[in-house]
Amino acid sequence: MLTRRPRRLRRTPALRQMVRETTLTVDDLIAPLFVADGSGIVRPIGSMPGQAQRSVDRLTSELDALMELKIPAVLLFGIPAHKDVTGSSGWDATGPVPQAIRAIKQYAPDLAVIADVCLCEYTSHGHCGVLADAPGSGDVLNDPTLELLARCAVAYADAGADIVAPSAMMDGQVAAIRAALDAAGHDQVAILSYAAKFASAFYGPFREAAESTPAFGDRRAYQMDPANGREAMREVALDVAEGADMLMVKPAGAYLDVISAVRQRYDLPLAAYQVSGEYAMIKAAAQQGWIDERRAALESLTAIRRAGADMIITYFARDAARWIAGGA
Numbered sequence: 001m002l003t004r005r006p007r008r009l010r011r012t013p014a015l016r017q018m019v020r021e022t023t024l025t026v027d028d029l030i031a032p033l034f035v036a037d038g039s040g041i042v043r044p045i046g047s048m049p050g051q052a053q054r055s056v057d058r059l060t061s062e063l064d065a066l067m068e069l070k071i072p073a074v075l076l077f078g079i080p081a082h083k084d085v086t087g088s089s090g091w092d093a094t095g096p097v098p099q100a101i102r103a104i105k106q107y108a109p110d111l112a113v114i115a116d117v118c119l120c121e122y123t124s125h126g127h128c129g130v131l132a133d134a135p136g137s138g139d140v141l142n143d144p145t146l147e148l149l150a151r152c153a154v155a156y157a158d159a160g161a162d163i164v165a166p167s168a169m170m171d172g173q174v175a176a177i178r179a180a181l182d183a184a185g186h187d188q189v190a191i192l193s194y195a196a197k198f199a200s201a202f203y204g205p206f207r208e209a210a211e212s213t214p215a216f217g218d219r220r221a222y223q224m225d226p227a228n229g230r231e232a233m234r235e236v237a238l239d240v241a242e243g244a245d246m247l248m249v250k251p252a253g254a255y256l257d258v259i260s261a262v263r264q265r266y267d268l269p270l271a272a273y274q275v276s277g278e279y280a281m282i283k284a285a286a287q288q289g290w291i292d293e294r295r296a297a298l299e300s301l302t303a304i305r306r307a308g309a310d311m312i313i314t315y316f317a318r319d320a321a322r323w324i325a326g327g328a
């Protein structure tokens with residue numbers, strides 16, 4: 001005779017609904033947007049079906065959908081008209097991201113606007129900071145990069161961003177940005193720190209989307225080694241000490257243990273980034289008819305929530321919000 005029969009509580013949808021431990025709601029979702037300099041641009045991203053680069057004047061249909069679905073926040077990436085060795089378009093007040101922030105604040109004032117802060121979309125070499133002078137040197141200089149990241153953050157705050165999200169993985173970037181924001185009168189602008197960001201193969205499609213593939217080398221000298229979980233805790237500790245308001249682990253799916261460990265040790269709001277490669281894999285398998293897109297996407301998002309993330313940055317934001325609301 002079995003006395004324990006876990007199946008009793010799995011028998012009907014209502015019973016399963018009662019005992020469900022983890023919820024996924026629209027409140028948990030953050031939608032990334034790629035904003036291109038120029039006008040009249042809607043350029044689909046081949047490796048990310050359903051996603052596109054858009055110029056500011058072509059954002060409205062996307063914003064309408066986000067508002068209708070009540071998605072609370074967007075994360076902005078810029079594709080500038082010009083790139084140079086220092087990434088100066090990144091802090092240009094007339095660049096795509098500041099323009100988009102102003103437009104969104106006017107058109108969709110209820111949306112929280114998060115601006116990604118990194119130089120890789122803006123540098124001619126595609127690295128996340130400035131390089132040492134030596135010819136052929138691939139060294140990304142840490143401290144000289146901090147000031148440039150701070151300029152970007154202030155430009156986005158000036159334009160009206162609610163939150164800035166430094167993703168360059170330079171040491172001390174949160175402290176440098178906090179100091180610069182405060183000095184510029186932006187003490188109410190929050191920092192969402194990409195605290196534990198790994199050097200991941202899953203960023204591949206994003207680099208097509210943001211046109212930010214490094215011209216040489218890779219990012220392993222500044223992004224984290226995927227093998228390291230304890231080091232992630234040290235990275236998070238530093239960012240908390242430097243004044244991060246919210247934390248992020250990135251990517252999400254292959255790093256659920258890191259999300260869980262951060263959740264247990266820290267009380268700040270925690271985001272996880274389901275990155276481009278995670279999205280592309282589900283999309284590609286679904287297009288082949290090898291996987292049920294809706295179920296796989298919702299399962300992956302629920303798992304990220306179960307691991308402990310409060311918020312999920314995901315290219316499925318729109319679809320997931322629709323599915324959760326009961327739409328097809």
Ligand code: PBG
Nearest residue numbers: 118120167202203206275276277
């Ligand atoms: C910028 C940045 C990257 C991503 C977010 N911010 C790319 C990278 O580090 O190469 C990746 C996002 C994704 O893959 O969806 N540094």
